[in-house]
Amino acid sequence: MFLNITTIILVLILVYPIFHYIINLVYIEIIPYQVYNFIKNITDTLKRYVRGFSYIFFILLFITIMYIQKKNGLPIFELRNVNLIEISAFSLALLSLYGIYIGFLQYLTEHNEGNSFLGKSKLNFLINSSIWYHITQSRFFFITLLFEVFTPVFIKFNMKIPGLDLYQTNLELSYIWLTTVFILVFLYILLLRMSLEIISITLLMKTGSDLGMQNIITKEIKGVYGRAFWKSYIRPFDYQGLIENMLSKDIKKLAPQDIDDYVVTSFEGIKDELRLKRGRKFWNDKQLKDFTYFYKNYLQEKWSFLISQINNISYSAWQSLIIDDISHINFFEKKLNENLYIEKSYSKKLITEYLFDQLLKKSSSNLQDIITYTENTTNDIRIINSDKIYKSEVELEKYKWKEIFEIYYNKHSDAQLPNKKTEISRRTNEVGVHLVEARDYYNTEISSQACFEFLSSYFGRISEDIDSNQCLKSLIFSMNNEYLISFILYQMLYTDGGNWEKNFTFFDEILKNTLNFCEEEEYDYYFSFAKKALLQTNISHRITKSFLNCLWDTRKISIANLNDWYSKFNQSHRATPFRLLYIQSLFTSPYENKYTSRVLSHNICTIKDTELAIQICREFFQLIDNHPILKENDFFSLVIEELLILDDFNYKRLLETLKLKSLLYFEFIMQYKISYEKKINYQEIMFKQLEVNYNSETHYLFRSNALLDFFVLKCIQPDYESYFTLVEFTKTLKIEISRFLAKEDLDIHEYIERLYYELREEEIKISKIEKDMIINKLQSLL
Secondary structure (H helix, E strand, O other), X not given: OHHHHHHHHHHHXXXXXXXXXXXXXXXXXXXXXXXXXXXXXXXXHHHHOHHHHHHHHHHHHHHHHHHHHHHOOOOOOOHHHOOHHHHHHHHHHHHHHHHXXXXXXXXXXXXXXXXXXXXXXXXXXXXXXXXXXXXXXXXXXXXXXXXXXXXXXXXXXXXXXXXXXXXXXXXXHHHHHHHHHHHHHHHHHHHHHHHHHHHHHHHHHHOOOOHHHHHHHHHHHHHHHHHHHHHHHHOOOOHHHHHHHHHHHHHHOOOXXXXXXXXHHHHHHHHHHHHHHHOOOOOOHHHHHHHHHHHHHHHHHHHHHHHHOXXXXXXXXXXXXXXXXXXXXXXXXXXXXXXXXXXXXXXXXXXXXXXXHHHHOOOOOOHHHHHHHHHHHHHOOOOOOOHHHHHHHHHHHHHHHHHHHHHHHHOOOOOOOOOOOOEEEEEEOOOOOEEEEEEOOOOHHHHHHHHHHHHHHHOOOOOOOHHHOHHHHHHHHOOOHHHHHHHHHHHHHOOOOOOHHHHHHHHHHHHHHHHOOOOHHHHHHHHHHHHHHHOOOOOOOOOOHHHHHHHHHOOOOOEOOHHHHHXXXXXXXXXXXXXXXXXXXXXXXXXXXXXXXXXXXXHOOOHHHHHHHHHHHHHHHHHHHHOHHHHHOHHHHHHHHHHHOOOOOOHHHHHOOOOHHHHHHHHHHHHHHHHHHHOOOHHHHHHHOOEEEEOOEEEEOOOOHXXXXXXXXXXXXXXXXXXXXXXXXXXXHHHHHHHHHHHHOOOHHHHHHHHHHHOOOOOOOOOHHHHHHHHHHHHHHO
């Protein structure tokens, strides 16, 4: 019975190559994939244990041949009748064949350099995967050689086996000798075939055409690590054994250039095992929780090790490993319907965030790739999961973008940030109401919100010049229009009382380009969005919902009393009246009340109203110095003109705070927009700012260098000629000019040249002829 079974097994083993070849040709059309996969698993298992299997095969082969001889009355001839020298010569001839095989192995050993792939010698891999090679390495093979040489000697000297007579002993020894001869010849033929295959593959290796060999080695490594992964889970949770004892030791044997491919290959094997496991239906809650706990710790150990090899791993491989791990974690989170955290330094962090942090460690020269990857993952988010999972995915994407923005800004990267916008359209519903629809095809709200939160928390109020900082400028423009407007309003309403007008021109141009030609529904949409965003920031305790509602509701109301209008806003906002008027003007159509001032000056009569009017005018003219774009604002031009004609307007308090450019623009408004209609002597207004009455005498005081510069420029103007004939005035002017020149260490030419260049780019400027005339006038004066 035993011999029948061994015969069947031996036959199956012998026909396996043909069977395997046929299956590879026809399994797609004939055999279901599950059956093929099952057979492949069996054959792969046999290959893994080729050494032990070779021993079993050798013993079964020996027993089978012995059995066949005995059953059929063999041997054909008796060794005792053959000449010993002839038999010995035959035996030695047979052994010499193996001498050729040994010479072949020696040749391979000497020419094996440079034939490695992923740290494994291709030739050694071929030899070690051969069952015939392992048979020659076994002690059974050595014993077979001894039997082949010495059995004829035993027979010739009539040695007996205990318990058998001489004839039976000779017969048994003849069976053994013929069996050894058959096995050695059979084995040599197979070894010869193996050698020819190795030679052909060696020739392919020299021409670089051995991709098949490389694929086999790759598959072998994947299989080793895939099985080791599950063993580390079963042991239990011996993930350190997998990483420290196995992977780290294997990598130490590799050349630096091979580490990248080896790491990817080994973890691809684990990924394939996980994908296969995830596709099955037998996960129960306990299995899932146990495995998730194991996988979290495995990831931490894995990435701690990989970070030590970060310089040897390419960005593409690094990213691929992280994407795979994030995919697995997302799968487990969806199955468990909860977020997974990792314990680190007495705190916990989402595993997906932890994994993205590892990706950022390769951001120094690959930030553009990280931006592209994150942009794609953000675009792919859709509301198809539970609210909890969807929110966690959105939060992860926001976390990614914030980390990217911080690296982008701190490293002054030249990478390209996304710049996609929401598509806004208007429609009318069935009852005639105009509606605004926003289509966010690229999920721009996620990255824009992340950018808004990053900028507002990282900077607060931005005090530097945005136009001169390309990174900061790119960050701002990466937001969609909704968050862009929200961010600008955040800057304008920031409550620290700082220099809010630093980037006025930059913000003003953006808002005009975005809000131009908007309809009422679009203004409402943008402001409502901005209100929601602002109420989530660190200024919401001052810029409250009621404040923002009031800002929107009163934007079109004519202002008959400035104090009453300003008092409607809560007192904690710290925004000036000018800022509130300016923001309200942004969300009002420029064609609405285009020729009528919103502020009605004839109703402004209280001291508080006048104070607010001076404050508004002062802020307007001070902005003009650095942001001449404000001159183009028709809304404020009308408001300022209306306020400047107030009966109790204190021009002195206004003008003493202004610089040269704003003084000249103030004069321009008074001269060309007010004086003709209101019959106001603008020269007298300017000159009166210098007068000081002391002991019933009139003296003149230049309260600022800007006023001195202004009157120096007017010394050649006919409209001011009469004032320069006043002895006290010219005396004071001469003293002030001399004092200023001494303080600044300038002569008259240098002083006027400086004024010339200061006004060169302005609408109100002096010509070269006027410059020379002023110099001559001052020289004669001094």
